[in-house]
Amino acid sequence: MTDTKPPETRESGTAPAVALHTGTSDPRTLIMRNLRQSGIYVAFVVIVGLFAILTDGVSLSPGNITNILLQYSYILVLAIGMVILIIGGHIDLSVGSVVALTGAVSAVLVIQQGLPWWVGVVAAITVGLAVGVWHGFWVAYVGMPAFIVTLAGMLLFRGLTLQVLDNISLSPFPGEYQKIANGFLNGLFGGQGFDLFTLVIGAVAVAGIAVSGYRTRTARxxxxQSVESFPLFVLRILLVGAVIMYFAWQLAHARGLPIVLIILAVLVIAYGMVTRRTVFGRQVYAIGGNLSAAQLSGVKVKSVNFWMFVNMGFLAGVAGVIYSSRSNGAQPAAGNMFELDAIAAAFIGGAAVAGGVGTVVGAMVGGLIMAVMSNGMQLMGIDQSVQSVVKGLVLLLAVAFDIYNKRRVGANR
Amino acid sequence: MTDVLLEMRDITKTFPGVTALEDVSIAVRRGEIHAICGENGAGKSTLMKVLSGVYPTGSYTGEIVLDGKPVHFNGIRDSEAQGVVIIHQELALVPHLSIAENIFLGNERRGTGGLIDWNRANAEAASLLKSVGLDENPTSPVIQLGVGKQQLVEIAKALSKEVKLLILDEPTAALNDIDSAHLLDLLRRLRDRGITCIMISHKLNEITAIADSTTVIRDGHTVETLDMTDEDSTQARIIRGMVGRDLDSFYPDRESHPGEEVFRIEDWTAWHPTQDRKVVDGANLNVRAGEVVGIAGLMGAGRTELAMSVFGRSYGRDVSGHLFMHGKEVRARSVSEAIRNGIAYATEDRKRYGLNLIADVCRNISAAALGKLARGGWVNGNEEIKIAEQSRRDMNIKTSNVMTTVGTLSGGNQQKVVLSKWLFTDPDVLILDEPTRGIDVGAKYEIYTIINKLVAQGKAVIVISSELPELLGICDRIYTLSAGRITGEVPVGEATQENLMALMTKEKELAG
Incomplete structure (x- = not known):
């Protein structure tokens, strides 16, 4: 009796949904329907365009695109795990320290002990998994807030890194290990001044997207179910294909296909499927959206929380390998502030602060926005201090947009 | 004797779409204990919120006269400044602060330079505690006290504000018998000291024991004010006033053909998660296939707690008792076990506990039985949408498609999503907790129709409701619950609102 104040607007808010449903082939309504998601892509295109103009096209040069990928790949890997945690209503502040620790363990085994390169990879990932089990235990089974557990982890694993490394830097890794983050797959099919193999892989990717898109469409x-009209579907595939082929073309004219891009692509596709199409992924969204409702629907909340952290540990291990390979060694201060970049990527990519909302692809685009901005500003010779200010403001505005959007949609809880 | 302290005249308060109070008038004499009675949702709490300024002047029509002067309150501070203090059912104490800090919260005893004078605060607190008969150190944190003592701290806090009119909302709802007796005793002593008291209560024996007059409210109207010294003012008289309306004729007809027993609990007991009392006490209950069984009880009787403790021990600690499905004893120690055993529970608060409001209709419907749509951990999204579309048509969920965010639907449609979700788990028994709360008349009819369809398919349904006419309209049998105990089991043919209300207010010792 006392809480009978439903805003009338909510009732009327359902009316336009009918119009949206029938007008699916109108691109404008398509964009409006998913403003939250498409907004980020529009922002990405604008930012890429902006820096292309500001740097006289240098930012889109083959060499620079390759550079961006190599430089930010480990942040993107971390952002995959981070966005899953954020969707589930958690956070992980320790990933920077875990990147350092896993890299350090790998360096000690490979550089100091002279073990084969793959032992380092396996060890780093194992340590990452162990860290995930540790965090998962405290959060899921003891019931502590992730913020505290991983803040402790941040200190703990940084300390362990110093112990493992005995406070010195180790370098260099053997050639095979270095190739993980700096190597390229090229020359397999030859090519005149460009790498044909890279173009072939690009074409395969486009074909894959087209086929899977078509199969999804026919299944629908x-x-x-409603689908976009066929010409629009073709247009969308062509557009995505053009972007990918341009990108492949640029890479082919630089050094070829980076190995780390293949790793990243596999992870993004796999985790995209896990979050959208598995029971585990659904339960992550359910827990973040309404913990009590998930519990009362029979979701085993503790177990899901636990595995979310184990997964984050795994990805931190992968990022640790990539980072140590890229920097060709292990340093006590490695990975400093990586957690903040990964968290920022997830939020810029549309994850909601309260949980329950977010996508892996969104986090990737969020991470790339940060990457393109940093890189562009570096090319322009802008001072580090200004770069930091700009990145801070972008994060602030992205989350403000999220909150504004939620209020507009009226999904009040 | 006609010295009136408070008069509320023709109070009308509306919310969008609902009239909560209409022309309610009440007069409280100086120095009396005035009880206010009514069913859940009759408007008692709304009336008290108007009086204490929670709903400010202008948000209602009518007049409040205190001590002969019209008053206009724009908030709790205004009303407290005039000596009107309300103690809510949910105690407003800060658990980790001390008794003295709680008593003077927002009203701190300041010394020189605006700093708090702790010596003075603790000394005053000690004397206030003495006057309410609480022997505790004012510096001990409130969290260490039981609910009964916390209630006394609340009263001490009220006394610190030089209270003229003390309003207590269900003060004994959470108390055991001894603490309740203490509290009633204290109220008598306060009356002797000249403090006027308004008490909202469901416990009619307490009202007849302590109140000087009683106002009955029903559906936002004052029914009557009884002088409790009058011999006619019995519990039965109050009950008649509380429920005295005709059964509405908007319940769809159903032919009842109960079959085999589906669900039975024996000697079911659950303890409060933090306090030392039983919330459900030795309950026995059964439901047969094709039968709708109601559970009637006043707020705090333990209805939801009973249901949730059965549903995978979602509530309470030290839950004990036996649970039988189709005559065989089963274990349901977690929600997933309960679901596997064919039990479904739709919560009374669908927004907080029932739905993921930011997700779409489709995902909410599949949430409790995602495993049915998955092979090897992979969800068949197309099958999921097909199922959801099916539910949308069967349940008549008014939305253009199942990708709509649930938070944007109306209450009735949200409830249909909840029902769809539980039906998808293919339960044998559905426990529906307040299935029609907060939804409009048309949607209610639809929900009743759905319930009828379910029992026609041979499901067993348990309905928990605060609305007796609803239970009388849709059930085959009704259990009454009072203070955690089943106090009666009445076939609907013999049930009336009056005899149910009498059973619902029956106390433990009488239940025996």
Missing amino acids: VRYE
Whole structure:
């Protein structure tokens, strides 16, 4: 009786949904329907364009695109795990320290002990998993807030890094290990001044996207769901294909296909599927959206929380390998502030502060926005201090947009 | 004797779409204990919020006259400044602060330079505690006290504000018998000291024991004010006033053909998670296939707690008792076990506990039985949408498609999503907790129709409701619950609002 104040606007808010449903082939309504998601892509395109103009096209040069990928790949790997945690209503402040620790363990084994390069990789990932189990235990089974547990982890694993490294830097890794982050797959099919192999892989990717998109579409039609009109579908595939082929073309004219890009692509595709299409992924969204409702729907909340952290540990291990390979060694201060970049990527990519919302692809685009901005400002010779200010403001505005959007949608809880 | 301290005249308070109070008038004499009675949702709490300024002047019509002067309150501070203090059912104490800090919270005893004078605060607190008969150190944190003593701290806090009119909302709802007796005793002593008291209560024996007059409210109207010294003012008389309306004729007809027993609990007991009392006490209950069984009880009787403790021990500690499905004893120690055993529970608060409001209709419907749509951990998204579309049509969920965010739907449609979700788990027994709370009349009818369809398919349904007419309209049998105990089991043919209300207010010793 006392809480009978539903805003009338909510009722009327359902009316336009009918119009949206029937007008699916109108691109404008398509964009509006998913403003939260598409907003980030529009922002990305604008930022890429802006820096292309400001740097006279240097930012889009083959060499620079390759550079951006190599430089930010480990942040993107971390952002995958981070966005899953954020969707589930958690956070991980320790990933920077874990990157340092896993890299350090790998360096000690490979550089100091002279073990084969792959032992280092396996060890780093194992340590990452162990860290994930540690965090998962405290958060899921003891019931502590992730903020505290991982803040402690941040200090703990930084300290362990110093112990493992005995406070000195180790370098260099053997050639095979270095190739993980700095190597390229090229020359397999030859090519005149460019790498044909890279173009072939690009074409395969486009074909894959087209086929899977078409299959999804026909399945939806079979289940009598609404789909975009066929010309629009073709247009979308062509657009995505053009972007990918341009990108491949640029890479082919630099040094070829970076190995780390292949690793990243596999992870993004795999985790994109895990979050959207597995029971585990669904339960992560359910827990973040409404913990009590998830519990009362039979979701085993503790176990899901635990595995979210184990997964984050795994990805931190992968990032540790990539980072140590890229920097060709292990340093006591490695990975400093990486957690903040990964968290920023997730939030800029549309994850909600309260949980329950976010996508892996969104986090990737969020991370790339940060990467393109940093890189562009570096090319322009802008001072580090200004770069930091700009990045801070972008994060602030992205989350403000999220909150504004939520209020507009009226999904009040 | 006609010295009136407070008069509320023709109070009308509306919320968008609902009239909560209409022309309610009440007069409270100086130095009396005035009880206010009514069913859940009759408007008692709204009336008290108007009086204490929670709903400010201008948000209602009518007049409040205190001590002969019209008053206009724009908040709790205004009303407290005039000596009107309200103690809510949910105690407003800060658990980790000391008794003295709580008593003077927002009203701190300041010494020189604006700093708090702790010596003075603790000394005053000690004397206030003495006057409410609480023997505790004012510096000990409130969290160490039981609910009964916390209630006394609240009263001490009220006394610190030089209270003229003390309002207590369900003061004994959470108390055991001894603490309740203490509290009632204290109220008598306060009355002797000249403090006027308004008490909202469901416990009619307490009202007849302590109140000087009683106002009955029903559906936002004052029914009557009884002088409790009058011999006619019995519990039965109050009950008649509380429920005295005709059964509405908007319940769809159903032919009842109960079959085999589906669900039975025996000697079911659950303890409060933090306090030392039983919330459900030795309950026995059964439901047969094709049968709708109601559970009636006043707020705090333990209805939801009973249901949730059965549903995978979602509530309470040291839950004990036996649970039988189709005559065989089963274990349901977690929600997933309960679901596997064919039990479904739709919560009374669908927004907080029932739905993921930021997710779409489709994902909410599949949430409790995602495993049915998955192979090897992979969800078949197309099958999921197909199922959801099916539910949308069967349940008549008014939304253009199942990708709509649930938070944007109306209450009735949200409830249909909740029902869809539980039906998808293919339960044998559905426990529906307040299935029609906060939804409009048309949607209610639809929900009743759905319930009828379910029992026609041979499901067993348990409905928990605060609205007796609803239970009488849709159930085959009704259990009454009072203070955690089943106090009666009445076939609907013999049930009336009056005899149910009498059973619902029956106390332990009478239940025996």
